[in-house]
Amino acid sequence: MRRPVVHRRDPRLEIITEAIERLIPGATPAFLLVTVVEQLPGTGETSVNTWSGKPEGLATKVFTALYGRPRTEEPPSPLARAEDARRALGLVGEINALTAADKALTSAPWYPARPGDLVHLHYPQAGDFPEFGETYIVGDAGDGLLSLQLLAHTLPATEDADGIVGCFASEASDQPLYELWFEAGPHLLTIVRDGRPVHAGGAR
Template sequence: MRPTVRRDDPRLQIITETLQKLIPGATPAFLSVDVIEALPGPGEPCNRWTGTPAGLAERIYTALYGRPGRPRPDEQLSPLERAEDAKRRRDLDGEISALVQGHTALTSAPWYPARPGDLVHVHYEAGGTVPAFGETYLIAAGISEGFLSMQMLAHTLPADTEFLDGMVGCFAVKDDPDPLMELWFEAGPHTLTIIRDGRPVHIGGAR
Protein backbone atom coordinates (compact mmCIF):
# COMPACT_ATOMS: atom_id res chain seq x y z
CA MET A 1 0.00 0.00 0.00
CA ARG A 2 1.10 3.45 -0.49
CA PRO A 3 0.95 4.42 3.21
CA THR A 4 2.85 1.23 4.08
CA VAL A 5 4.49 -0.39 1.09
CA ARG A 6 3.09 -3.73 -0.02
CA ARG A 7 5.12 -6.26 -1.98
CA ASP A 8 2.45 -5.96 -4.71
CA ASP A 9 2.77 -2.16 -4.75
CA PRO A 10 2.34 -1.13 -8.42
CA ARG A 11 5.41 1.10 -8.24
CA LEU A 12 7.61 -1.87 -7.31
CA GLN A 13 5.99 -3.99 -10.01
CA ILE A 14 6.54 -1.29 -12.64
CA ILE A 15 10.23 -0.95 -11.79
CA THR A 16 10.70 -4.74 -11.84
CA GLU A 17 8.88 -5.18 -15.16
CA THR A 18 10.82 -2.30 -16.74
CA LEU A 19 14.11 -4.00 -15.86
CA GLN A 20 12.85 -7.36 -17.13
CA LYS A 21 11.83 -5.82 -20.46
CA LEU A 22 15.36 -4.57 -21.17
CA ILE A 23 15.72 -7.88 -23.02
CA PRO A 24 12.47 -8.29 -25.00
CA GLY A 25 10.97 -11.74 -24.76
CA ALA A 26 13.34 -12.92 -22.05
CA THR A 27 12.18 -15.30 -19.32
CA PRO A 28 12.25 -13.31 -16.02
CA ALA A 29 13.43 -16.32 -14.01
CA PHE A 30 16.59 -16.57 -16.13
CA LEU A 31 17.54 -12.88 -15.98
CA SER A 32 20.33 -11.36 -13.92
CA VAL A 33 21.73 -7.84 -13.65
CA ASP A 34 25.43 -6.97 -13.70
CA VAL A 35 26.66 -3.50 -12.70
CA ILE A 36 30.36 -3.15 -13.47
CA GLU A 37 32.83 -0.45 -12.49
CA ALA A 38 35.71 -0.78 -14.97
CA LEU A 39 38.46 1.50 -13.70
CA PRO A 40 40.77 3.08 -16.30
CA GLY A 41 44.25 1.79 -16.86
CA PRO A 42 45.73 -1.67 -17.41
CA GLY A 43 45.57 -4.02 -14.50
CA GLU A 44 43.08 -1.87 -12.56
CA PRO A 45 40.52 -3.88 -10.56
CA CYS A 46 37.02 -4.35 -11.90
CA ASN A 47 34.27 -3.98 -9.31
CA ARG A 48 31.00 -5.79 -9.92
CA TRP A 49 27.50 -6.06 -8.45
CA THR A 50 25.34 -8.96 -9.59
CA GLY A 51 21.71 -9.56 -8.72
CA THR A 52 18.24 -10.19 -10.07
CA PRO A 53 15.93 -7.60 -11.66
CA ALA A 54 13.65 -7.95 -8.62
CA GLY A 55 16.57 -7.30 -6.26
CA LEU A 56 17.66 -4.23 -8.18
CA ALA A 57 14.06 -3.03 -8.38
CA GLU A 58 13.76 -3.22 -4.59
CA ARG A 59 16.97 -1.20 -4.16
CA ILE A 60 15.64 1.47 -6.54
CA TYR A 61 12.27 1.45 -4.80
CA THR A 62 13.89 1.78 -1.38
CA ALA A 63 15.89 4.82 -2.52
CA LEU A 64 12.74 6.49 -3.84
CA TYR A 65 10.01 5.52 -1.40
CA GLY A 66 11.50 3.72 1.60
CA ARG A 67 12.10 0.04 2.22
CA PRO A 68 9.25 -2.42 1.58
CA GLY A 69 8.57 -4.65 4.53
CA ARG A 70 7.28 -4.65 8.05
CA PRO A 71 5.92 -1.28 9.22
CA ARG A 72 6.93 0.42 12.44
CA PRO A 73 5.15 -0.72 15.63
CA ASP A 74 3.50 2.70 15.97
CA GLU A 75 1.88 2.50 12.53
CA GLN A 76 -1.70 1.33 12.12
CA LEU A 77 -2.00 -1.78 9.99
CA SER A 78 -4.64 -2.90 7.54
CA PRO A 79 -6.15 -6.38 8.02
CA LEU A 80 -4.04 -7.69 5.14
CA GLU A 81 -0.84 -6.21 6.60
CA ARG A 82 -1.62 -7.78 9.99
CA ALA A 83 -2.16 -11.14 8.28
CA GLU A 84 1.08 -10.85 6.30
CA ASP A 85 2.95 -9.81 9.44
CA ALA A 86 1.66 -12.93 11.21
CA LYS A 87 2.56 -15.07 8.18
CA ARG A 88 6.15 -13.84 8.32
CA ARG A 89 6.23 -14.94 11.96
CA ARG A 90 4.75 -18.31 10.89
CA ASP A 91 1.79 -17.60 13.15
CA LEU A 92 -1.05 -19.34 11.30
CA ASP A 93 -3.62 -18.59 14.00
CA GLY A 94 -2.66 -14.92 13.97
CA GLU A 95 -2.90 -14.79 10.18
CA ILE A 96 -6.38 -16.31 10.11
CA SER A 97 -7.50 -14.18 13.05
CA ALA A 98 -6.41 -10.96 11.32
CA LEU A 99 -8.42 -11.83 8.21
CA VAL A 100 -11.49 -12.93 10.16
CA GLN A 101 -11.40 -9.84 12.38
CA GLY A 102 -11.04 -7.58 9.35
CA HIS A 103 -14.05 -9.20 7.66
CA THR A 104 -16.13 -9.03 10.83
CA ALA A 105 -15.25 -5.37 11.44
CA LEU A 106 -16.53 -4.45 7.98
CA THR A 107 -19.64 -6.61 7.79
CA SER A 108 -20.78 -5.74 11.34
CA ALA A 109 -20.48 -1.96 10.85
CA PRO A 110 -23.88 -0.25 11.28
CA TRP A 111 -23.57 1.43 7.86
CA TYR A 112 -22.65 -1.77 6.00
CA PRO A 113 -23.22 -2.64 3.16
CA ALA A 114 -22.23 0.18 0.83
CA ARG A 115 -25.04 1.91 -1.07
CA PRO A 116 -25.20 3.79 -4.37
CA GLY A 117 -24.36 7.42 -3.69
CA ASP A 118 -21.85 6.70 -0.92
CA LEU A 119 -18.57 8.62 -1.17
CA VAL A 120 -15.44 6.80 -0.07
CA HIS A 121 -12.26 8.75 0.62
CA VAL A 122 -8.94 6.99 1.22
CA HIS A 123 -5.91 8.78 2.69
CA TYR A 124 -2.35 7.69 1.90
CA GLU A 125 0.54 8.79 4.08
CA ALA A 126 3.68 10.20 2.51
CA GLY A 127 6.35 7.68 1.54
CA GLY A 128 9.79 8.43 0.12
CA THR A 129 9.39 11.08 -2.58
CA VAL A 130 5.61 10.62 -2.80
CA PRO A 131 3.65 13.17 -0.74
CA ALA A 132 0.58 12.35 1.30
CA PHE A 133 -2.50 12.28 -0.90
CA GLY A 134 -6.08 11.09 -1.12
CA GLU A 135 -8.51 9.49 -3.52
CA THR A 136 -12.29 9.88 -3.60
CA TYR A 137 -14.51 7.13 -4.98
CA LEU A 138 -18.24 7.06 -5.74
CA ILE A 139 -20.33 3.96 -5.12
CA ALA A 140 -22.89 3.43 -7.91
CA ALA A 141 -25.06 0.65 -9.32
CA GLY A 142 -23.17 -2.07 -11.13
CA ILE A 143 -23.90 -3.78 -14.42
CA SER A 144 -25.34 -6.94 -12.86
CA GLU A 145 -28.40 -6.79 -10.65
CA GLY A 146 -27.44 -6.45 -7.01
CA PHE A 147 -23.84 -5.57 -7.85
CA LEU A 148 -22.11 -2.22 -7.34
CA SER A 149 -19.34 -0.21 -8.96
CA MET A 150 -16.79 2.05 -7.29
CA GLN A 151 -15.57 4.84 -9.57
CA MET A 152 -12.67 7.15 -8.74
CA LEU A 153 -13.83 10.77 -8.89
CA ALA A 154 -10.62 12.58 -7.99
CA HIS A 155 -7.21 12.31 -6.39
CA THR A 156 -4.81 14.87 -4.94
CA LEU A 157 -1.52 13.39 -6.13
CA PRO A 158 0.46 15.96 -8.17
CA ALA A 159 0.17 15.40 -11.91
CA ASP A 160 3.95 15.19 -12.37
CA THR A 161 4.33 12.26 -9.94
CA GLU A 162 6.35 9.42 -11.47
CA PHE A 163 4.30 6.29 -12.25
CA LEU A 164 1.10 8.27 -11.59
CA ASP A 165 -1.07 5.94 -13.69
CA GLY A 166 -0.04 2.93 -11.64
CA MET A 167 -0.63 4.61 -8.29
CA VAL A 168 -4.15 6.02 -8.47
CA GLY A 169 -7.53 4.42 -9.09
CA CYS A 170 -6.38 0.89 -8.31
CA PHE A 171 -9.41 0.19 -6.11
CA ALA A 172 -12.02 1.12 -8.74
CA VAL A 173 -14.34 -1.75 -9.69
CA LYS A 174 -17.10 -1.98 -12.29
CA ASP A 175 -19.22 -4.87 -11.04
CA ASP A 176 -18.71 -6.25 -7.55
CA PRO A 177 -21.03 -7.59 -4.85
CA ASP A 178 -18.91 -5.88 -2.17
CA PRO A 179 -16.74 -3.10 -3.65
CA LEU A 180 -15.39 -1.98 -0.27
CA MET A 181 -13.89 -5.34 0.66
CA GLU A 182 -10.54 -5.02 -1.15
CA LEU A 183 -10.07 -1.39 -0.11
CA TRP A 184 -10.94 -2.21 3.51
CA PHE A 185 -8.46 -5.10 3.66
CA GLU A 186 -5.57 -3.51 1.74
CA ALA A 187 -5.67 0.18 2.65
CA GLY A 188 -7.25 -0.47 6.03
CA PRO A 189 -10.30 0.99 7.78
CA HIS A 190 -8.07 3.55 9.51
CA THR A 191 -7.43 5.25 6.14
CA LEU A 192 -11.07 5.49 5.06
CA THR A 193 -13.76 8.11 5.45
CA ILE A 194 -17.21 7.12 4.17
CA ILE A 195 -19.93 9.70 3.53
CA ARG A 196 -23.61 8.79 3.16
CA ASP A 197 -26.35 11.31 2.47
CA GLY A 198 -23.91 14.11 3.21
CA ARG A 199 -22.94 12.77 6.62
CA PRO A 200 -19.86 10.77 7.67
CA VAL A 201 -20.74 7.23 8.73
CA HIS A 202 -17.16 6.02 9.11
CA ILE A 203 -14.15 8.19 9.99
CA GLY A 204 -11.13 5.93 10.12
CA GLY A 205 -8.61 8.66 10.84
CA ALA A 206 -10.43 9.93 13.94
CA ARG A 207 -8.44 9.83 17.17
Protein backbone atom coordinates in the same frame (compact mmCIF):
# COMPACT_ATOMS: atom_id res chain seq x y z
CA MET B 1 1.43 -0.55 -11.31
CA ARG B 2 -0.19 -0.11 -7.91
CA ARG B 3 1.04 2.49 -5.49
CA PRO B 4 2.26 0.59 -2.43
CA VAL B 5 0.09 1.06 0.62
CA VAL B 6 1.98 2.33 3.65
CA HIS B 7 2.94 -0.33 6.13
CA ARG B 8 3.88 0.50 9.70
CA ARG B 9 7.15 -1.52 9.49
CA ASP B 10 10.15 0.29 8.08
CA PRO B 11 11.71 -1.82 5.26
CA ARG B 12 15.12 -1.44 6.94
CA LEU B 13 13.70 -3.11 10.04
CA GLU B 14 12.31 -5.94 7.94
CA ILE B 15 15.73 -6.47 6.31
CA ILE B 16 17.45 -6.68 9.69
CA THR B 17 14.78 -9.07 11.00
CA GLU B 18 15.08 -11.37 7.99
CA ALA B 19 18.89 -11.38 8.24
CA ILE B 20 18.64 -12.61 11.84
CA GLU B 21 16.03 -15.22 10.92
CA ARG B 22 18.32 -16.58 8.18
CA LEU B 23 21.09 -17.34 10.66
CA ILE B 24 19.52 -20.80 10.77
CA PRO B 25 18.75 -21.72 7.13
CA GLY B 26 15.29 -23.15 6.62
CA ALA B 27 14.13 -22.39 10.16
CA THR B 28 10.53 -21.35 10.83
CA PRO B 29 10.66 -17.69 11.95
CA ALA B 30 7.77 -18.15 14.40
CA PHE B 31 9.82 -20.72 16.33
CA LEU B 32 13.11 -18.84 16.48
CA LEU B 33 14.56 -17.45 19.70
CA VAL B 34 17.77 -15.45 19.92
CA THR B 35 19.96 -15.78 23.01
CA VAL B 36 23.04 -13.65 23.74
CA VAL B 37 25.30 -15.09 26.47
CA GLU B 38 28.25 -13.48 28.24
CA GLN B 39 31.11 -16.01 28.49
CA LEU B 40 33.87 -15.64 31.06
CA PRO B 41 37.28 -15.50 29.33
CA GLY B 42 39.44 -18.62 29.54
CA THR B 43 36.92 -20.75 31.44
CA GLY B 44 34.38 -21.76 28.87
CA GLU B 45 31.79 -21.09 31.53
CA THR B 46 28.96 -18.60 31.22
CA SER B 47 27.92 -15.91 33.62
CA VAL B 48 24.38 -15.10 34.65
CA ASN B 49 24.24 -12.26 32.14
CA THR B 50 22.11 -13.31 29.20
CA TRP B 51 19.56 -11.77 26.83
CA SER B 52 16.86 -13.73 25.05
CA GLY B 53 14.16 -12.63 22.67
CA LYS B 54 12.49 -13.07 19.32
CA PRO B 55 14.38 -12.09 16.15
CA GLU B 56 12.16 -9.03 15.70
CA GLY B 57 13.05 -7.92 19.24
CA LEU B 58 16.77 -8.05 18.48
CA ALA B 59 16.17 -6.40 15.10
CA THR B 60 14.33 -3.54 16.81
CA LYS B 61 17.26 -3.01 19.20
CA VAL B 62 19.72 -2.92 16.29
CA PHE B 63 17.44 -0.64 14.27
CA THR B 64 17.00 1.75 17.21
CA ALA B 65 20.77 1.96 17.73
CA LEU B 66 21.31 2.80 14.05
CA TYR B 67 18.31 4.95 13.15
CA GLY B 68 16.30 5.70 16.29
CA ARG B 69 13.03 4.08 17.28
CA PRO B 70 10.93 2.67 14.40
CA ARG B 71 8.01 4.82 13.33
CA THR B 72 4.69 3.38 14.43
CA GLU B 73 2.31 6.26 13.77
CA GLU B 74 0.23 4.34 11.26
CA PRO B 75 -1.41 1.11 12.45
CA PRO B 76 -1.11 -1.88 10.14
CA SER B 77 -3.74 -2.72 7.55
CA PRO B 78 -5.65 -5.98 8.05
CA LEU B 79 -3.46 -7.67 5.43
CA ALA B 80 -0.29 -6.46 7.14
CA ARG B 81 -1.66 -7.59 10.50
CA ALA B 82 -2.43 -11.02 9.02
CA GLU B 83 1.11 -11.22 7.66
CA ASP B 84 2.53 -10.41 11.09
CA ALA B 85 0.24 -13.01 12.67
CA ARG B 86 1.40 -15.64 10.20
CA ARG B 87 5.02 -14.91 11.03
CA ALA B 88 4.36 -15.16 14.75
CA LEU B 89 1.64 -17.79 15.02
CA GLY B 90 1.46 -19.53 11.65
CA LEU B 91 -1.60 -20.16 9.50
CA VAL B 92 -4.05 -20.14 12.40
CA GLY B 93 -2.91 -16.66 13.44
CA GLU B 94 -3.25 -15.40 9.87
CA ILE B 95 -6.77 -16.81 9.51
CA ASN B 96 -7.85 -15.34 12.85
CA ALA B 97 -6.54 -11.90 11.86
CA LEU B 98 -8.36 -11.98 8.51
CA THR B 99 -11.55 -13.26 10.13
CA ALA B 100 -11.47 -10.44 12.70
CA ALA B 101 -11.02 -7.84 9.93
CA ASP B 102 -13.89 -9.35 7.93
CA LYS B 103 -16.15 -9.27 11.00
CA ALA B 104 -15.20 -5.64 11.70
CA LEU B 105 -16.28 -4.72 8.16
CA THR B 106 -19.47 -6.77 7.88
CA SER B 107 -20.71 -5.86 11.38
CA ALA B 108 -20.28 -2.11 10.86
CA PRO B 109 -23.65 -0.30 11.22
CA TRP B 110 -23.26 1.29 7.76
CA TYR B 111 -22.42 -1.99 5.99
CA PRO B 112 -23.09 -2.91 3.19
CA ALA B 113 -22.11 -0.07 0.90
CA ARG B 114 -24.87 1.72 -0.99
CA PRO B 115 -24.96 3.60 -4.30
CA GLY B 116 -24.00 7.20 -3.66
CA ASP B 117 -21.60 6.45 -0.81
CA LEU B 118 -18.39 8.47 -1.02
CA VAL B 119 -15.17 6.80 0.06
CA HIS B 120 -12.10 8.91 0.81
CA LEU B 121 -8.71 7.19 1.02
CA HIS B 122 -5.81 8.98 2.69
CA TYR B 123 -2.25 8.08 1.65
CA PRO B 124 0.41 9.17 4.15
CA GLN B 125 3.72 10.33 2.74
CA ALA B 126 5.88 7.36 1.75
CA GLY B 127 9.32 7.56 0.16
CA ASP B 128 9.19 9.77 -2.93
CA PHE B 129 5.39 9.90 -2.88
CA PRO B 130 3.83 12.91 -1.16
CA GLU B 131 0.79 12.71 1.08
CA PHE B 132 -2.37 12.67 -1.01
CA GLY B 133 -5.92 11.39 -1.14
CA GLU B 134 -8.42 9.73 -3.45
CA THR B 135 -12.21 9.98 -3.53
CA TYR B 136 -14.36 7.15 -4.89
CA ILE B 137 -18.11 6.89 -5.38
CA VAL B 138 -20.15 3.70 -5.07
CA GLY B 139 -22.53 3.11 -7.99
CA ASP B 140 -25.18 0.62 -9.07
CA ALA B 141 -23.64 -1.88 -11.50
CA GLY B 142 -26.88 -3.85 -11.97
CA ASP B 143 -27.74 -7.44 -11.07
CA GLY B 144 -27.25 -6.65 -7.39
CA LEU B 145 -23.63 -5.61 -7.89
CA LEU B 146 -21.93 -2.29 -7.09
CA SER B 147 -19.19 -0.33 -8.82
CA LEU B 148 -16.47 1.81 -7.29
CA GLN B 149 -15.35 4.70 -9.48
CA LEU B 150 -12.59 7.23 -8.86
CA LEU B 151 -13.96 10.78 -8.68
CA ALA B 152 -10.83 12.77 -7.86
CA HIS B 153 -7.38 12.63 -6.35
CA THR B 154 -4.91 15.13 -4.90
CA LEU B 155 -1.65 13.62 -6.16
CA PRO B 156 0.27 16.64 -7.53
CA ALA B 157 0.17 16.96 -11.31
CA THR B 158 3.97 16.86 -11.42
CA GLU B 159 3.87 13.24 -10.25
CA ASP B 160 3.33 10.32 -12.62
CA ALA B 161 -0.19 9.37 -11.57
CA ASP B 162 -0.87 6.88 -14.38
CA GLY B 163 -1.33 3.41 -12.95
CA ILE B 164 -1.06 4.75 -9.39
CA VAL B 165 -4.31 6.51 -8.59
CA GLY B 166 -7.62 4.75 -8.95
CA CYS B 167 -6.17 1.30 -8.30
CA PHE B 168 -9.11 0.33 -6.09
CA ALA B 169 -11.76 1.12 -8.70
CA SER B 170 -13.97 -1.77 -9.81
CA GLU B 171 -16.64 -2.17 -12.48
CA ALA B 172 -18.82 -4.64 -10.61
CA SER B 173 -18.48 -6.27 -7.21
CA ASP B 174 -20.66 -7.60 -4.43
CA GLN B 175 -18.25 -6.01 -1.90
CA PRO B 176 -16.67 -2.94 -3.53
CA LEU B 177 -15.03 -1.79 -0.27
CA TYR B 178 -13.46 -5.16 0.56
CA GLU B 179 -10.08 -4.53 -1.08
CA LEU B 180 -9.87 -1.00 0.31
CA TRP B 181 -10.68 -2.23 3.81
CA PHE B 182 -8.12 -5.04 3.82
CA GLU B 183 -5.26 -3.61 1.79
CA ALA B 184 -5.32 0.09 2.67
CA GLY B 185 -6.90 -0.38 6.09
CA PRO B 186 -9.99 1.09 7.78
CA HIS B 187 -7.79 3.62 9.60
CA LEU B 188 -7.14 5.38 6.26
CA LEU B 189 -10.77 5.45 5.09
CA THR B 190 -13.54 7.98 5.54
CA ILE B 191 -16.98 6.94 4.27
CA VAL B 192 -19.73 9.51 3.73
CA ARG B 193 -23.41 8.60 3.25
CA ASP B 194 -26.13 11.14 2.59
CA GLY B 195 -23.70 13.94 3.38
CA ARG B 196 -22.74 12.53 6.78
CA PRO B 197 -19.61 10.58 7.72
CA VAL B 198 -20.54 7.06 8.79
CA HIS B 199 -16.95 5.84 9.15
CA ALA B 200 -14.19 8.26 10.12
CA GLY B 201 -11.12 6.05 10.26
CA GLY B 202 -9.07 8.75 8.57
CA ALA B 203 -9.90 11.37 11.22
CA ARG B 204 -6.97 12.72 13.25
